[in-house]
Amino acid sequence: MTSGAKLFYGVATFLGIATVLYILGTIFLNDAGNLIGLEWAGATGLVMSTLLALMLAGYLHLTDSKTDITPSDWEEAEIEDGAGVLGFFSASSIWPFVMTVSIVVMGAGLAWWHLWLVVFGAVMLIWSATMLNLQYGLPPEKH
CATH class of the missing domain: 1.10.287 (Helix Hairpins)
Known part of the structure; x- marks a missing residue:
């Protein structure tokens, strides 16, 4: 344990x-x-x-x-034993910002009781979450 x-x-x-x-x-x-x-x-x-x-x-x-x-x-472990790659972070991704804006839009819709803002924010949130997940999975466009 x-x-x-x-x-x-x-x-x-x-x-x-x-x-x-x-x-x-x-x-x-x-x-x-x-x-x-x-x-x-x-x-x-x-x-x-x-x-x-x-x-x-x-x-x-x-x-x-x-x-x-x-x-x-492990009782005899050193700090270096835990070092390594913790994950991948894309510093230039716009999608976390778009997700934040969509959550703010949904919050404003809930605060002012505007259903169309809530629906627009939810659609924007689903779209931006999908694009964040597919950011490196989609092939580059061929021009």
């Missing part, structure tokens, strides 16, 4: 204990100004947070057991 899975199992354990204490505290502690009973908003949030932490811990536990050991889990 790797450090990420251990971390999320610890977070899930803490949240589980906090959830039980919160539920018992809101059910059995009586405040004269409030009705006695479970406070549903906080209990639901804590239960969902516990389940999310358990889901992440389980995912990391299952995927890390099938992969090789990483430098973060």
Whole structure:
């Protein structure tokens, strides 16, 4: 089990204990100004947070057991062991900016209750996300 899975199992354990204490505290502690009973908003949030932490811990536990050991889990690892190519970044791509503008257009449409702006922003977002994914997959035009 790797450090990420251990971390999320610890977070899930803490949240589980906090959830039980919160539920018992809101059910059995009586405040004269409030009705006695479970406070549903906080209990639901804590239960969902516990389940999310358990889901992440389980995912990391299952995927890390099938992969090789990483430098973060190796006690004798050096910083250079984790170096390497982390991914490809296109610094000259316009599509992230177009996606940002389309999200702003959708937000303005929601703020001002203009359905046509929301639809236009959604279409623009789908188009720009497609073009971002196909940026290096499309062959260059032949003139």
